Amino acid sequence: MEAVPDNQFSRVKVYAMSFADKRDEVARLVEARLTELLAPSAVDRLYAGDLEAAVRYGVLDGGKRLRPFLLMECAALFGVDYAQSLDAACALECVHCYSLIHDDLPAMDDDAMRRGRPSVHIAYDEATAILAGDALLTLAFQILADDRTHPDSQIRAELVLLLAQAAGWRGMAGGQALDLASEGKQLDSERVSAIHALKTGALIRFACVAGATLAGAASRQRTVLEDYGAALGVAFQLAVDLLDLEGNAERLGKAAQKDQAAGKATIVATLGSDGARAKLEALESQAVASLEPFGADAAALADAARFAARRAH
Numbered sequence: 001m002e003a004v005p006d007n008q009f010s011r012v013k014v015y016a017m018s019f020a021d022k023r024d025e026v027a028r029l030v031e032a033r034l035t036e037l038l039a040p041s042a043v044d045r046l047y048a049g050d051l052e053a054a055v056r057y058g059v060l061d062g063g064k065r066l067r068p069f070l071l072m073e074c075a076a077l078f079g080v081d082y083a084q085s086l087d088a089a090c091a092l093e094c095v096h097c098y099s100l101i102h103d104d105l106p107a108m109d110d111d112a113m114r115r116g117r118p119s120v121h122i123a124y125d126e127a128t129a130i131l132a133g134d135a136l137l138t139l140a141f142q143i144l145a146d147d148r149t150h151p152d153s154q155i156r157a158e159l160v161l162l163l164a165q166a167a168g169w170r171g172m173a174g175g176q177a178l179d180l181a182s183e184g185k186q187l188d189s190e191r192v193s194a195i196h197a198l199k200t201g202a203l204i205r206f207a208c209v210a211g212a213t214l215a216g217a218a219s220r221q222r223t224v225l226e227d228y229g230a231a232l233g234v235a236f237q238l239a240v241d242l243l244d245l246e247g248n249a250e251r252l253g254k255a256a257q258k259d260q261a262a263g264k265a266t267i268v269a270t271l272g273s274d275g276a277r278a279k280l281e282a283l284e285s286q287a288v289a290s291l292e293p294f295g296a297d298a299a300a301l302a303d304a305a306r307f308a309a310r311r312a313h
Contacts, residue, residue: 017300018300019300019303019307022300023065023307025082026065026068026089027064027069030065030068030086030089030090030093031060031061031065033086033087033090034059037143038055038056038059038060040052050125050128051128051131051132051135054120054128054131054132055136055139057123057132058098058100058101058120058129058136059094059097059136062116062117063096067203067204068092068093068207069304070211070229070304071085071088071207071214072086072211073211073304074225074301075088075211076211077211077215077298078212078215078216078217079215084214085211087144087148088143088150088159088210088214089207091139091149091163092163092203092206094140094143095137095163095172096203098134098135098137098140099133099167099172101119101121101129101133101136102129102133104119105121105126105129141163141164144156144159144160144163145160155213155214159213162206162210162213163210166206172200172203175195175196175197175198175199175201178199179195182195182264183263183264183265184263185265189279192266192269192270193234193267196233196234196237196238197233199237200237201237202233203233204233205233206229207229208225208226209222209225209226209229224290224291224293224294228290231290231305232304232305235280235284235305235308235309236309238268238279238280238283239311241266241267241276242268244266245268280309283309287305288302288306
């Protein structure tokens with residue numbers, strides 16, 4: 001797969017679809033491919049009991065698939081068709097869904113509802129939910145290591161490394177640990193943003209860099225997309241925190257006003273609603289501005305930043 005020359009940022013193939021159409025198409029493709037990857041087998045039914053059903057319950061039929069969209073659209077900037085980036089996007093979604101299953105556990109954020117239905121540990125039980133998360137995490141690396149993800153073994157190895165770093169103790173898992181440890185403590189907005197950059201931002205940054213990696217993009221092009229992902233990741237979590245404060249459970253698909261009750265360290269708590277909204281607007285602008293080297297070819301990614309920052313649920 002040839003990379004765009006270092007002095008070119010334009011997309012080789014321009015897709016005519018709107019952001020909403022692209023997002024819906026990615027969601028459809030990801031749902032279909034995950035359904036294939038998680039198709040039940042005789043071995044599952046014989047040995048796994050409820051586990052295989054819980055895995056499917058935790059990953060299928062829900063979610064906006066924003067992270068897969070970011071990965072696939074970043075790859076498309078360099079002429080990589082959606083079909084060529086789909087498996088990497090599915091691997092990322094497996095990690096994201098594993099994190100949601102574990103976040104909902106009583107020992108973590110203790111949420112009984114997710115995406116408008118009972119969380120995995122409520123629909124099944126805590127042990128099964130833990131194992132379902134474990135299974136999805138390991139499945140992600142199985143997918144990335146498969147030659148169907150990319151014909152070049154070096155690219156596959158780099159994707160495995162990048163995802164391990166993003167999901168691990170110095171990435172998402174570390175951010176979740178810091179988030180839990182900060183409950184009831186007074187932190188400044190910079191410290192909270194640093195936690196969110198790990199807890200939520202690490203996988204979003206991975207999505208953007210992984211798309212460029214699949215295409216063999218030049219390092220400076222990858223840096224542009226990493227900067228975009230960094231701003232978007234913190235903006236996404238800030239928007240979530242505002243929704244938790246101001247939203248309602250029916251629209252969110254889970255309990256609202258939980259962060260304040262739990263004493264969570266949020267930017268809303270440190271800056272107030274008005275200050276948090278001002279910061280959110282600045283992060284949205286930062287994310288959009290970082291895409292300027294790609295010009296109009298990055299319009300869908302700019303719209304994704306606006307969508308994430310302005311979401312209503």
